[in-house]
Amino acid sequence: MATIRKRNGKYQVQVRVQGCNPISKTFTRLDDAKTWARLTEIEAEQIGLPADPRVLARTTVGQLLERYRDEVVPKKRGSEYETIMVNAMLRQPWSKRSLAHIDGATFAEHRDIRLRTVLPCTVKRELAMLQHAFDIAMKEWSIPLRSNPIKSVSKPGGANKRDRRVRKGELIPLFRAAKQCKRDGMRALILLAIETGMRQGELLAAKWSHIDLAARRWLIPVTKNGESRTIPLTRRCVRTLRILKKSAGTADRIFDLTREAVKCSWRRVIERSQIEDLNFHDLRHEAISRFFERGLSIPEVSLISGHKDPRMLFRYTHMTAAHVLAKLG
Numbered sequence: 632m633a634t635i636r637k638r639n640g641k642y643q644v645q646v647r648v649q650g651c652n653p654i655s656k657t658f659t660r661l662d663d664a665k666t667w668a669r670l671t672e673i674e675a676e677q678i679g680l681p682a683d684p685r686v687l688a689r690t691t692v693g694q695l696l697e698r699y700r701d702e703v704v705p706k707k708r709g710s711e712y713e714t715i716m717v718n719a720m721l722r723q724p725w726s727k728r729s730l731a732h733i734d735g736a737t738f739a740e741h742r743d744i745r746l747r748t749v750l751p752c753t754v755k756r757e758l759a760m761l762q763h764a765f766d767i768a769m770k771e772w773s774i775p776l777r778s779n780p781i782k783s784v785s786k787p788g789g790a791n792k793r794d795r796r797v798r799k800g801e802l803i804p805l806f807r808a809a810k811q812c813k814r815d816g817m818r819a820l821i822l823l824a825i826e827t828g829m830r831q832g833e834l835l836a837a838k839w840s841h842i843d844l845a846a847r848r849w850l851i852p853v854t855k856n857g858e859s860r861t862i863p864l865t866r867r868c869v870r871t872l873r874i875l876k877k878s879a880g881t882a883d884r885i886f887d888l889t890r891e892a893v894k895c896s897w898r899r900v901i902e903r904s905q906i907e908d909l910n911f912h913d914l915r916h917e918a919i920s921r922f923f924e925r926g927l928s929i930p931e932v933s934l935i936s937g938h939k940d941p942r943m944l945f946r947y948t949h950m951t952a953a954h955v956l957a958k959l960g
Contacts, residue, residue: 633668635661646671686775692733693726695774699764708853709832711890713760720757730776735783742784751787758786795913796920797825801906808903812896815878816886819871820893821900821914826868828918828936830855831893831911837885839876844869851937860937919944 633646642664647653654671658664700717704710720726725737738761745754762781768774797805809818820834827834833851841850847864854860864872875885888896897911915936922932929941938944 633672635664635668644668644671687731688729690730690774691726692728692730693721695730695768696720696726696764698772699767703764703767712832715891716757716760720761730774733780735780738781738784742787746787754787758784793910793913793916795908795910795916797909797914797917801904801909804904805900805906805909808900809896811903812899814888814892814896816875816888817893817896817900819875820886820888822871823868824911824914825918825921826865826871827862828915828922829862830915831890835884835886835888835890835893838883839879839885840883842872842885844872844876854937858937860934862935 633644636643636645640659642658642661643655644658644664644667645653645655646668656664656667658667696717700714704713704717707713723741725733725741728737738758742754742758745757758781762779765776765779765781769776769779805821806818809821812818820831823829823834824831827849829837829849829851833854836853837849837851841852842848842864843850844864847866847869849862849864849868850859851862852859872885879885893911901909919932919936922935927935929944933939933941933944936944
């Protein structure tokens with residue numbers, strides 16, 4: 632990193648880091664030159680050298696994100712969702728700016744605009760992905776940014792707690808609307824979500840090799856928390872899966888659906904059924920609440936849902952007042 636040359640009786644030191652302007656200094660004593668070289672190298676390792684504006688000017692935020700999408704995102708479990716997220720960001724005006732003209736204020740403005748139309752948790756997830764992209768660029772791609780511009784941006788706080796359940800009279804129109812979908816499997820997907828409490832991503836990633844219909848067990852090899860879990864299947868689940876199995880042929884996956892396809896189909900299902908303010912993830916709320924209403928204990932529900940912290944489990948648990956009243960007598 633550092634080179635020392637003797638010229639005209641003096642010692643010239645030059646420290647170089649890829650993508651940065653070299654730093655030079657001249658000394659009359661060799662020991663002083665070596666000391667300065669060592670200290671400068673340490674500083675460069677800790678905070679980097681001043682970035683070469685010519686290198687940053689040649690790279691846009693969009694180019695950085697495209698590389699992140701193509702090289703990093705495919706290795707992630709949520710690759711499909713993050714690919715959609717990156718592609719949406721590439722349509723933002725700031726994606727055309729060079730890295731030499733980007734700062735935290737740019738993304739703070741983006742945060743405020745997004746918060747007008749989407750939930751805080753969505754914005755928080757987007758900023759986390761952007762921060763990771765800039766971290767990778769700095770640490771692994773030798774892009775000479777002095778700092779990560781996302782780190783200075785305040786992230787939206789507060790959890791987006793929902794207590795929405797499927798209300799009385801909504802299931803029939805929901806299933807009827809799902810049956811009208813052009814894409815096969817939406818009705819079964821909704822039913823299994825309510826019966827198992829599985830996340831949408833877990834359902835879409837499921838393979839027939841994960842299921843033992845005779846033993847009424849469904850293995851999820853990789854979950855959100857990185858651990859596997861096995862779900863006991865209700866008889867209704869088994870009947871539904873047997874019907875799906877008959878038409879599956881040699882297919883490996885249970886559902887031939889993508890997240891984007893489910894998103895579009897769900898939107899149509901809600902429009903046709905005329906149900907207000909119901910998200911697909913609310914089906915998980917419904918399922919877990921039903922487990923408690925059936926008398927399952929917290930450890931038993933945790934085994935099915937995969938929650939490690941009971942406090943997180945309670946966020947999804949919303950039994951009806953009528954059910955509690957019936958227990959009180």
